[in-house]
Amino acid sequence: MARTPPREARPYDAQTLARAALDYAARYATTRAKLAAYLRRKLKERGWAGEGDPGVDALVARFADHGYVDDLAFADARAQSLLRRGYGARRIAASLRAAGIEADTAESLRDEIDSGAEDAALRFARRRRIGPYADHVPDRDERRRWVAAMARAGHAMDTVMRVLAMDAAELDIDVGDVTSQG
Known part of the structure; x- marks a missing residue:
């Protein structure tokens, strides 16, 4: 029986990147730097399909303002x-x-x-x-x-x-x- 090749993950857009950040912050005690590094690594793996720059730093700052990340x-x-x-x-x-x-x-x-x-x-x-x-x-x-x-x-x-x-x-x-x- 032939195995089907694994499905390639779709690139991130603004909504899925924010969801990935939320999932990470909810699961791990983290810092701004660690969250930013995680998001950049994920973007490198899967790519970016949104318009313009992914805005990782702005997303991390927003998470810090909301208290999801507290250094x-x-x-x-x-x-x-x-x-x-x-x-x-x-x-x-x-x-x-x-x-x-x-x-x-x-x-x-x-x-x-x-x-x-x-x-x-x-x-x-x-x-x-x-x-x-x-x-x-x-x-x-x-x-x-x-x-x-x-x-x-x-x-x-x-x-x-x-x-x-x-x-x-x-x-x-x-x-x-x-x-x-x-």
């Missing part, structure tokens, strides 16, 4: 999520840049990120069982690896050194409980 809310949610997972300010900033968040929007979250920096570093140390959460005293090479891991996670060096200098008694934790939690 500040996206950035705040992403920053909070990364802080809860134990990442530092540099790693959060890189993630926001990759998502297309403008520098001034990211900067508006700086105080919030900075205020959670030490707690995030402690969460990272706990998850990795390093510093005050380790069940042993590290040798020099292992301590360097701990510093490097925390630096890669985006923590400032002063925060890294402060967290690694803490001991379990200072944090009122039982290291045996931490290591048995798997």
Whole structure:
């Protein structure tokens, strides 16, 4: 039995492009930059059948005006999520840049990120069982690896050194409980 070739998708017009944008914004937490990149990719794949320019930037701006896309809310949610997972300010900033968040929007979250920096570093140390959460005293090479891991996670060096200098008694934790939690 012969297979019929797949039907070629029709090019976008203004209405179908707006529908594609709405479907994407409804399904994914997104930014203006990510929505614009998605629409441009779709236009490249299927083409444009409408009159004139597709007006991707105007469509994205309209979606932002209606509140379908909110860069500040996206950035705040992403920053909070990364802080809860134990990442530092540099790693959060890189993630926001990759998502297309403008520098001034990211900067508006700086105080919030900075205020959670030490707690995030402690969460990272706990998850990795390093510093005050380790069940042993590290040798020099292992301590360097701990510093490097925390630096890669985006923590400032002063925060890294402060967290690694803490001991379990200072944090009122039982290291045996931490290591048995798997």
